[in-house]
Amino acid sequence: MNMPYSKEVDRKWQKIWEDSKLYKFNPKNVDKKLYVLEMFSYPSGSKLHVGHWYNYGLSDSWARMKRMQGYEIFQPMGFDAFGLPAENFAIKTGIHPHDSTMQNIETMEKQLKEMGATFDWDYEVITCLPEYYKWNQWLFLTLYKTGLAYRKEAPVNWCPKCNTVLANEQVVDGHCERCETDVTKKNLTQWFFKITDYAQELLDKLEDLDWPEKTKKIQTNWIGRSEGAEIEFKVADQDISFKVFTTRADTLMGVTYVVLAPENELVAKLTTEENKKAVAEYQDATKKITEIDRLSTTKEKTGVFTGSYAIHPINGQKVEIWIADYVLGSYGTGCVMAVPAHDERDFEFAEKYKLPINRVIKGKDGANDALPFGEYGILVNSGQFDGLTSEEGKIQLVEKLAEQNKGQLKINYRLRDWLVSRQRYWGTPIPVIHCEKCGAVPVPEKDLPVLLPYDVEFAPDGESPLKKSAEFMNVACPSCGGPGQREADTLDTFVCSSWYHLRYPDNKNKDQAFNTEWINKMLPVDKYIGGAEHAAMHLLYARFINKALRDAGYVNFDEPYTSLIHQGTILGPDGLRMSKSKGNVISPDVYIDEYGSDVFRMYLAFGFSYIEGGPWSDDGIKSMSRFANRVERIVERSKELAGITGKTEMGKEEKELNFVRHMAIKGVTKDAEIFQFNTSIAKLMELLNALYKYEADVENKNIALFQDAINDLLRLLSPFAPHFTEEMWEALGNKGSIFNEKWPVWDENAMIKDVVEIAIQVNGKVKGRMEIPTSAEQQEIEKMVMENDEVKDMLEGKQIAKIIVIKNRLVNIVVK
RNA sequence: GCGGAUUUGGCGGAAUGGCAGACGCGCUAGACUUAGGAUCUAGUGUCAACGACGUGGAGGUUCAAGUCCUCUAAUCCGCACCA
Numbered sequence: 001m002n003m004p005y006s007k008e009v010d011r012k013w014q015k016i017w018e019d020s021k022l023y024k025f026n027p028k029n030v031d032k033k034l035y036v037l038e039m040f041s042y043p044s045g046s047k048l049h050v051g052h053w054y055n056y057g058l059s060d061s062w063a064r065m066k067r068m069q070g071y072e073i074f075q076p077m078g079f080d081a082f083g084l085p086a087e088n089f090a091i092k093t094g095i096h097p098h099d100s101t102m103q104n105i106e107t108m109e110k111q112l113k114e115m116g117a118t119f120d121w122d123y124e125v126i127t128c129l130p131e132y133y134k135w136n137q138w139l140f141l142t143l144y145k146t147g148l149a150y151r152k153e154a155p156v157n158w159c160p161k162c163n164t165v166l167a168n169e170q171v172v173d174g175h176c177e178r179c180e181t182d183v184t185k186k187n188l189t190q191w192f193f194k195i196t197d198y199a200q201e202l203l204d205k206l207e208d209l210d211w212p213e214k215t216k217k218i219q220t221n222w223i224g225r226s227e228g229a230e231i232e233f234k235v236a237d238q239d240i241s242f243k244v245f246t247t248r249a250d251t252l253m254g255v256t257y258v259v260l261a262p263e264n265e266l267v268a269k270l271t272t273e274e275n276k277k278a279v280a281e282y283q284d285a286t287k288k289i290t291e292i293d294r295l296s297t298t299k300e301k302t303g304v305f306t307g308s309y310a311i312h313p314i315n316g317q318k319v320e321i322w323i324a325d326y327v328l329g330s331y332g333t334g335c336v337m338a339v340p341a342h343d344e345r346d347f348e349f350a351e352k353y354k355l356p357i358n359r360v361i362k363g364k365d366g367a368n369d370a371l372p373f374g375e376y377g378i379l380v381n382s383g384q385f386d387g388l389t390s391e392e393g394k395i396q397l398v399e400k401l402a403e404q405n406k407g408q409l410k411i412n413y414r415l416r417d418w419l420v421s422r423q424r425y426w427g428t429p430i431p432v433i434h435c436e437k438c439g440a441v442p443v444p445e446k447d448l449p450v451l452l453p454y455d456v457e458f459a460p461d462g463e464s465p466l467k468k469s470a471e472f473m474n475v476a477c478p479s480c481g482g483p484g485q486r487e488a489d490t491l492d493t494f495v496c497s498s499w500y501h502l503r504y505p506d507n508k509n510k511d512q513a514f515n516t517e518w519i520n521k522m523l524p525v526d527k528y529i530g531g532a533e534h535a536a537m538h539l540l541y542a543r544f545i546n547k548a549l550r551d552a553g554y555v556n557f558d559e560p561y562t563s564l565i566h567q568g569t570i571l572g573p574d575g576l577r578m579s580k581s582k583g584n585v586i587s588p589d590v591y592i593d594e595y596g597s598d599v600f601r602m603y604l605a606f607g608f609s610y611i612e613g614g615p616w617s618d619d620g621i622k623s624m625s626r627f628a629n630r631v632e633r634i635v636e637r638s639k640e641l642a643g644i645t646g647k648t649e650m651g652k653e654e655k656e657l658n659f660v661r662h663m664a665i666k667g668v669t670k671d672a673e674i675f676q677f678n679t680s681i682a683k684l685m686e687l688l689n690a691l692y693k694y695e696a697d698v699e700n701k702n703i704a705l706f707q708d709a710i711n712d713l714l715r716l717l718s719p720f721a722p723h724f725t726e727e728m729w730e731a732l733g734n735k736g737s738i739f740n741e742k743w744p745v746w747d748e749n750a751m752i753k754d755v756v757e758i759a760i761q762v763n764g765k766v767k768g769r770m771e772i773p774t775s776a777e778q779q780e781i782e783k784m785v786m787e788n789d790e791v792k793d794m795l796e797g798k799q800i801a802k803i804i805v806i807k808n809r810l811v812n813i814v815v816k
Numbered sequence: 817g818c819g820g821a822u823u824u825g826g827c828g829g830a831a832u833g834g835c836a837g838a839c840g841c842g843c844u845a846g847a848c849u850u851a852g853g854a855u856c857u858a859g860u861g862u863c864a865a866c867g868a869c870g871u872g873g874a875g876g877u878u879c880a881a882g883u884c885c886u887c888u889a890a891u892c893c894g895c896a897c898c899a
Binding site for chain 2: 244324332343532612
């Protein structure tokens with residue numbers, strides 16, 4: 001007995017699927033594997049929101065289609081379970097992060113199952129459990145061994161009132177998000193991953209990826225390759241020299257001063273006695289300025305003179321050495337040659353502090369070259385280099401410098417090394433022991449995991465929470481056996497998410513993070529689906545880790561994610577991002593209770609362009625319910641006709657129905673392939689409309705055709721409405737899951753019509769229509785059109801210049 | 817400031833350079849009905865309506881432009897003193 005579609009139908013089939021293990025990945029079929037991965041989610045306390053349904057529901061539809069097309073789908077799910085929100089929640093409520101996180105995971109698993117997605121839960125990965133983070137620690141050690149993990153001093157955001165380190169997202173307009181205090185900087189020794197070693201490859205390999213162009217562009221900018229030169233300046237009267245990086249070596253002869261970043265190590269040596277006070281004050285002031293203010297382009301430039309002079313590497317002139325916060329310590333060499341005539345920033349600075357401004361470039365062919373003139377031109381006031389173009393000057397000046405070992409061409413990247421230390425509790429402990437004698441010693445692999453202790457005071461008080469657990473901290477040095485202290489910082493959660501796709505297919509492995517031979521068969525991920533907000537960080541980190549593991553011999557492929565899709569964002573009804581504080585959050589639950597999960601899924605598929613997203617509106621969700629009802633009724637009709645022998649001929653109506661049927665198969669197959677679910681559903685509606693039309697118009701039916709078309713409709717619809725179509729499939733008396741059926745294949749021949757209506761244009765404007773046999777060739781079409789009486793009337797007294805015939809579409813007659 | 821994307825009926829959204837507005841919502845009229853927030857049928861870009869005009873705006877290429885090119889505006893996103 002079959003029921004009208006509702007939530008109960010969802011539950012019925014979810015149970016059948018689970019009992020029959022329908023969606024278990026079969027490793028024997030690895031040659032047909034398709035690794036479909038949705039970015040795993042953070043186990044938040046609230047229920048699944050519309051975004052989860054939109055992301056996971058629709059990519060599941062895609063996976064279901066691929067399954068029916070014969071792929072062995074590997075579609076795992078897991079949880080990115082470490083991170084700040086659980087820790088903050090704990091500080092507020094006293095509920096331990098582990099307890100709240102595991103509770104949330106349980107709830108989310110249940111809800112994800114109710115969505116009816118084909119996740120294979122046997123391969124679940126939860127990052128906050130030792131069986132995962134043990135291997136996260138292994139990853140750290142592997143990078144350490146290969147020289148890709150290192151320690152150096154780096155500033156953290158520091159709230160002096162809360163006495164704690166703040167993540168960037170906790171700094172709001174330079175203030176602590178909790179207490180509004182001005183945030184300052186504090187230097188700590190922290191761990192970094194050397195992603196910059198891979199800058200060039202990360203850039204080069206982008207080309208081969210099937211990723212959105214926009215995302216590639218974001219990564220390109222993020223890596224920020226720039227070609228220039230490094231030029232050495234000697235300091236007058238001292239045995240010190242420093243290098244500057246410039247992309248405009250052609251302007252070298254216009255250098256009138258040089259600027260160092262205030263935090264540059266050389267500053268102490270270069271500062272003369274009478275300037276010490278001013279320099280020290282300026283350095284202090286820089287430290288207090290928040291990153292955001294310092295990086296603001298609108299801020300007036302400031303700086304102080306160090307008292308020292310540098311020697312121009314070509315003309316030998318003495319130029320002043322300044323420090324200024326518009327020069328960044330972290331980019332290039334942290335030193336800049338200032339050419340005020342040809343750089344806006346230097347110009348502004350030079351005017352303010354009355355530094356000389358020398359023009360060395362003039363515009364080509366009388367271009368407006370008012371100073372500051374930043375464009376390329378012709379070199380002037382540059383001695384032997386006068387008359388060269390900027391392009392030539394860049395090369396020749398550097399060649400000249402190279403002869404004297406004072407300069408060379410150089411490529412710089414904006415990309416910085418990845419800071420992975422976090423002064424937090426709820427994360428993977430960094431597997432390092434600090435020993436007075438031996439320094440930082442990695443924890444031997446056999447001692448992994450370094451367990452995260454449960455009983456820890458993690459309220460913020462200025463220390464990493466783990467530091468307060470004596471039991472955790474005090475340990476023998478693995479190297480000398482003397483007293484040691486564990487590293488108290490934890491790893492950035494982006495480390496967890498940078499390789500989780502490697503753990504999924506081998507998640508039970510107790511001896512290794514993953515088995516290389518197996519992983520080389522299962523990876524790379526064939527289709528990766530997730531939000532565009534991860535375009536820069538997560539996706540770049542994962543690519544880097546993949547390359548690092550490849551070079552260490554653990555994987556044999558270059559890139560983790562071959563093909564990437566970003567789903568759009570469903571906004572609140574007001575067009576703004578949904579958030580509790582704005583009160584515009586839409587809960588899917590109400591709709592699911594009323595209509596069932598499939599109607600909701602179909603509505604998400606139909607109502608939005610998947611890649612765009614858009615503001616939520618439930619106008620039209622009823623139409624999906626109506627659509628399901630209409631399908632139900634046509635299935636009923638099909639059942640009534642069972643056993644009756646109809647005609648077998650293919651008349652006009654039959655051909656028309658068959659045409660729409662095959663158009664739908666082709667359309668849905670092609671559109672869904674590229675995640676165009678809205679047009680896929682539209683084509684199914686057209687097929688349903690055609691079925692109704694046939695049913696109403698034709699007395700003596702070709703029942704076999706009618707029923708075949710309904711079968712196709714159900715199979716095409718099944719990825720979008722899995723529970724509903726299973727129910728319908730069963731109602732028709734079929735045995736077994738519809739998802740074990742083959743995906744329909746279209747027949748091009750069925751899509752050839754006998755006659756087609758084409759448009760008759762005169763000078764590009766539609767003036768009439770004509771029915772033309774599709775078999776007619778260009779010349780025949782032209783003849784038929786030109787002999788038509790109406791066309792003759794239209795062309796009365798006009799001179800025909802040209803006739804354009806586009807087969808099956810139109811004829812355009814160009815007249816004078 | 818730099819880079820990228822988007823802009824199509826009342827609405828969500830379709831259109832390999834080839835009949836703009838598929839499909840759906842909404843709306844209008846009708847049918848059925850005790851009833852209708854159900855269902856079915858028909859219609860629905862705009863206007864001064866037998867025609868003309870229509871894809872943010874202005875030019876251009878083409879027999880033909882929503883689609884290609886140039887300029888421009890608005891919105892969104894990314895980067896942001898990167899030497």
